[in-house]
Amino acid sequence: MAEITVILPDGSARQLPEGATIADLAARIGAGLAKAALAGKLDGTLADLTTELKDGAHVEIITPKSPEALEILRHSAAHIMAEAIQELFPRAQFGIGPAIEDGFYYDIDIGRPVTPDDVEAIGAKMAEIVAEARAFSRREVTAAEARELMADQRLKLELIDEMPSSTVISLYTQGGFTDLCRGPHLPDTSRLAAFKLTKTAGAYWRGDNQRQMLQRIYGTAWFTQKDLDAYLHRLEEAEKRDHRVLGRQLGIYMMDEQAGVGLPLYLPAGARVIRTLQEWLRRGLYQRGYEEVITPHIYNAEVWKRSGHYYFYHDNMYFFEVDESEAKNRSKLSEYGVKPMNCPGHVLLYANELRSYRDLPLRFFEFGTVYRHELSGVVHGLLRARGFTQDDAHIFCREDQVQDEVVSILELVDYIMTTFEFTYSAEISTRPDKSIGEDDKWEFATEQLKAACERHGLSYEINEGDGAFYGPKIDIKVKDAIGRTWQCSTVQIDFNFPERFDLTYRTADNSTAQPWMLHRAIFGSIERFLGILIEHYAGALPAWLAPVQVAVIPIADRHNDYAFEVDAALRAAEVRSVVYDQNEPMRSKIAKAQMAKLPYMLVVGDKEAAERSVSVRERLAGDSGAQPLEDFIAAAQNLLNN
Numbered sequence: 001m002a003e004i005t006v007i008l009p010d011g012s013a014r015q016l017p018e019g020a021t022i023a024d025l026a027a028r029i030g031a032g033l034a035k036a037a038l039a040g041k042l043d044g045t046l047a048d049l050t051t052e053l054k055d056g057a058h059v060e061i062i063t064p065k066s067p068e069a070l071e072i073l074r075h076s077a078a079h080i081m082a083e084a085i086q087e088l089f090p091r092a093q094f095g096i097g098p099a100i101e102d103g104f105y106y107d108i109d110i111g112r113p114v115t116p117d118d119v120e121a122i123g124a125k126m127a128e129i130v131a132e133a134r135a136f137s138r139r140e141v142t143a144a145e146a147r148e149l150m151a152d153q154r155l156k157l158e159l160i161d162e163m164p165s166s167t168v169i170s171l172y173t174q175g176g177f178t179d180l181c182r183g184p185h186l187p188d189t190s191r192l193a194a195f196k197l198t199k200t201a202g203a204y205w206r207g208d209n210q211r212q213m214l215q216r217i218y219g220t221a222w223f224t225q226k227d228l229d230a231y232l233h234r235l236e237e238a239e240k241r242d243h244r245v246l247g248r249q250l251g252i253y254m255m256d257e258q259a260g261v262g263l264p265l266y267l268p269a270g271a272r273v274i275r276t277l278q279e280w281l282r283r284g285l286y287q288r289g290y291e292e293v294i295t296p297h298i299y300n301a302e303v304w305k306r307s308g309h310y311y312f313y314h315d316n317m318y319f320f321e322v323d324e325s326e327a328k329n330r331s332k333l334s335e336y337g338v339k340p341m342n343c344p345g346h347v348l349l350y351a352n353e354l355r356s357y358r359d360l361p362l363r364f365f366e367f368g369t370v371y372r373h374e375l376s377g378v379v380h381g382l383l384r385a386r387g388f389t390q391d392d393a394h395i396f397c398r399e400d401q402v403q404d405e406v407v408s409i410l411e412l413v414d415y416i417m418t419t420f421e422f423t424y425s426a427e428i429s430t431r432p433d434k435s436i437g438e439d440d441k442w443e444f445a446t447e448q449l450k451a452a453c454e455r456h457g458l459s460y461e462i463n464e465g466d467g468a469f470y471g472p473k474i475d476i477k478v479k480d481a482i483g484r485t486w487q488c489s490t491v492q493i494d495f496n497f498p499e500r501f502d503l504t505y506r507t508a509d510n511s512t513a514q515p516w517m518l519h520r521a522i523f524g525s526i527e528r529f530l531g532i533l534i535e536h537y538a539g540a541l542p543a544w545l546a547p548v549q550v551a552v553i554p555i556a557d558r559h560n561d562y563a564f565e566v567d568a569a570l571r572a573a574e575v576r577s578v579v580y581d582q583n584e585p586m587r588s589k590i591a592k593a594q595m596a597k598l599p600y601m602l603v604v605g606d607k608e609a610a611e612r613s614v615s616v617r618e619r620l621a622g623d624s625g626a627q628p629l630e631d632f633i634a635a636a637q638n639l640l641n642n
Contacts, residue, residue, distance in 0.1 A: 011449035013398040017052060023049040026061050029054060036063040037185040038191065039072055046072070046139055048184040064223040074099035076136065076186040077126075077195055077221040081176035082106050082368050084125035085135075085217075088118075094179070095155045095214050102231065103220035107203050109155075114200050114215045121218070123197045127171060133190035134175040140182055141169050149178060156180055157207065174199055196227035198235070202377075209375065228295075237482045243534035244381040250596065252530075252547075253382065262379035262386030264527060269547035272576070274389075274526060276545055277387040278367050281391060282414070288408065290363040290393060295345025297369065301335035307344045310335075312469075316340055316372050342368035343494075343519065345395040347501045350515075354507040360515060361397035361405055367526070369394050380532030383611035389526045395518040396503070401514050402445070403513065406474070407490055413476055413489045414456070416522050420533065420542075422478040424488075426458050429473050436470060437495035445493040445516075446472045453485055470496035480536040488529060492519040540619065543599035550577040550642045551593040552614075555586050555605035562609035566602060573633045575640055590617065599640070602632070 002018040006025065015441035016024060026033045026049070040061040046068060053059060062068055078097035083235060085092050085108055095107030100392050103480070108114075141149065146169045150156040163169065170179045174189060186192065196219060197453040203216040222228040247253050247526060252270035259265060266274065284290065301319065309317065318338040325332035339345070346364045355362070369389045378384055395405050417424050426450050431442045449472055453460045467473055474490035494517040497503070504512045523529035533541065543549055550570055554563040563579045570577040580589040586603065593601045602614040608626065615626045 006053050007056070007058045007504045009058075009060050018055075020460045021050050022047060022053065022061065023104050023541065025053060025059060029061070033061055033063070038062050038064065038066075039513055041068075043528070046184050048136070049187050050138070051184075064398070069223070069551070069633050070221075071085060071099045072186065073192065073223065073326045074104040074216060074221045075408070076183075077175065077191075077192055077219060078104040078180070078224055079136070079172065079174060079179055080126050080129050080192060081122060081188055081197070081217065082108075082179060082217060083129055083175050084122045085110070086177050087125055088121055092254060094153060094156055095203075096159075097179075102199065103218060103629060105218045106428075107205070107214040107216050109212070109214050114217060114392050118319070119217065123195075126192075126197075129175060130189050130192050130195075132175070132321055134511060135186045136172055136174045136185040138170055138172050138185075141171055143167075143169060145169075146180065146554040150180070157559055183356050191435070192221060193223055195224045195230065198226060201270060203376075209377070213616075215588070229567050229611055234482050234484075238484070238535070239518055241482070241535040241538045243383070244298045245556050246534050246539040247381065248533075250534075250547075252534070261376045262384070263387055264387070267520075271526050272540065272547040273530060273545060276547075277523070277526065277530070278391075282367075284412065285363075285393070288363075289361075290365045293346065293349055293364045293366050295342060295349070295366060295368060296339070297371075298336045298338050299344060301337055303344050303348075308345075308496065308500060309340065309344075313340060316374075316375060318371055338371045338409060339368070340372045341365050342370065343394060343497060344390040344416065346392075347503065347517075350394075350396050350503055351501055355396075355515070356514075357398060357505055357507050360505060361395050361401050362416075363395045365391070365393035382507065382527040382534075384524075385527055388528065390521055391523045391526060393520050395520065396505075396515040397518065398505075398513075399444075399516055402493070402518070403448045403452050403516055404448060406553065407455050409491050409518070409522075410456040410458060410474075411520055413460075416489075417478055420536065422536070424476050424478040426460040427463045427475045427477060429454070429463040429475065431467055431472065432465045432469060436466070436499075441495055442472065445495075449474050449491070467556050468492055468494075472497065478532075480532065481538075484535075487531050488524045488525065488532070490520065493517070494519055530578060537577065540597040541642050546576070546597070546599050548576050548578050548596070548598055550575055550600045550602060550636070551598050552577055552579045553589045553593070553597075553601055553603045554579070555603065556580060557581075557583065559604050559606070559609060562603050564615060566604060569629060569633060570636070573637055575633065575636050600636070 003015045004018055005013050005015050005374060007013055007112055014025060016028060019247050023037060026037040037049055039062040040047055041062065041584060042057050075098065078099065082094055089110040093109040097106035146160050150160065171178050171181060172183055172185055192271060196385050198218045198220055200217045202213050205211040205214055214589055220231055222231060222635055225269060225358060251267045253264045253266050256265060261517065301310060317340050321333045321335055323331055324334050332370055349364060350362065355549055369387065374384060374386050377384065378557065397405050471493035473490055473492040475487055478488050479485050498514045498517050503515055507513050552563045552566045554560050560581045567577050567579045597619065598621050601617040603617065604614055608614055613626050614632055615630050616624045616632060618624055
């Protein structure tokens with residue numbers, strides 16, 4: 001029998017009979033690998049274990065330890081869930097069912113809303129399918145064959161009709177269920193060791209709010225019960241930390257339908273936290289050579305046309321007309337747009353006067369409130385709002401200054417993130433298919449971002465083709481206390497604005513050159529960062545950031561006068577305090593302060609009033625004893641100020 005040769009990841013070669021599959025290769029390497037194998041990679045492309053090998057192919061065996069394994073597991077879980085739904089609801093219509101971060105979902109229509117009892121029944125049926133070890137099998141078909149096989153699935157027919165004629169259409173079948181799918185999948189359903197259906201939601205077909213509303217069933221899948229249990233524990237923790245719940249409990253912010261969707265209103269505690277964050281960052285920015293600016297909330301539409309937002313971002317903006325006529329009987333309408341970002345204002349400020357190479361780098365920053373139209377279905381508390389404030393900055397510099405400026409930004413990122421006990425990583429996004437700017441500029445800019453990360457000692461991954469149309473960028477991903485990852489800081493190089501607004505500076509030889517422009521945000525959206533902080537700390541913000549840092553608790557009404565003296569002394573020392581003078585037992589006041597997650601409680605009674613002392617209780621450590629008021633204030637000024 002003829003043989004073929006394949007190349008393994010370590011560069012070694014293996015000979016197998018012609019017609020051998022990836023599964024055969026795994027078995028040839030070892031029984032343990034054959035048992036663990038889920039799928040394979042042929043010349044970099046994922047494939048099922050049943051795929052035949054070609055002579056000279058580079059082959060990798062995918063096991064549960066491989067980076068791609070969880071996505072394969074979860075995509076297979078979506079198919080298993082769909083099969084369970086089909087068995088329970090034979091008339092069900094199926095949309096799409098992809099793997100997503102931490103799980104999977106399927107969009108379906110069973111003719112009525114899905115109930116909790118339905119979800120329980122689907123999960124039980126899935127367990128039966130898993131126990132039967134039904135094999136996944138793949139076949140390729142023509143578009144006509146696919147339409148015939150999917151004749152009773154109107155949503156699938158729509159997907160088939162939109163496929164280019166050159167598309168290779170593949171179907172996967174397990175048990176009695178067949179679906180359109182590229183694959184690959186698990187060898188059989190028994191490999192789905194640990195799963196749980198988690199929630200349901202409405203979802204418009206194809207994400208279009210003019211289309212049919214489907215039912216989306218979510219689930220999660222893992223290779224071991226231990227991993228599933230750990231994930232479910234993280235979900236429980238996340239629910240306890242939900243900033244929307246804690247935000248109300250702690251008096252941080254509120255939403256009101258009268259104000260509109262996605263428009264947070266900050267209560268005094270929330271306003272205090274945001275202003276404290278801004279003042280803290282503002283001090284650091286002044287020290288780093290930034291200059292603060294303030295720009296309008298609206299601009300004439302001509303600005304947005306020149307920037308390109310009018311044409312490329314129109315659906316995400318709010319536009320309106322203003323009558324600017326001076327005569328009562330005549331109309332002169334001008335179109336204005338509410339800003340979705342602060343960039344145009346900073347560009348106009350740069351262009352306001354002639355600039356020299358000696359003026360650069362010029363660093364403008366602003367805490368600018370912006371507004372973007374988000375669909376109501378995706379608005380999520382502070383994490384995704386229609387109105388939010390960016391800690392925005394734009395740096396105009398010479399080409400030879402780009403790398404130093406990016407390094408300086410990364411140093412600022414490190415200072416901010418380590419202050420809040422976040423671990424973080426970086427991702428460099430490169431040129432997308434649709435972009436502007438010369439090749440040499442893109443190459444230079446991308447290399448500068450890489451070099452800056454390397455100088456700063458920050459490891460990074462490359463996200464090919466995901467840069468902005470106007471330049472490459474670094475995105476910072478932070479990991480919170482329960483292991484979730486959030487996108488926060490960003491550094492972007494922009495070729496678009498300097499060209500569109502004809503920005504220039506005079507060089508050392510008195511010629512004209514175009515500056516390089518960097519966009520950067522550290523918090524990103526202050527609202528979103530606050531939401532992340534609330535969940536990261538489960539509402540117990542660091543003492544320096546807490547809206548109220550100290551509760552003064554009089555034991556009885558006769559101690560109120562001294563309690564207010566203590567409060568006045570604290571406020572004079574710029575410690576944020578409050579007196580709990582309600583007619584309640586002391587233990588109730590202490591419990592209330594604990595519920596409010598206040599860092600310190602000062603209990604005062606006869607002895608404390610006589611000695612001008614306070615009995616100190618800390619949020620975590622509990623009772624730490626009595627001390628003179630002046631000593632506590634001196635210590636508090638160090639502890640409670642960042």
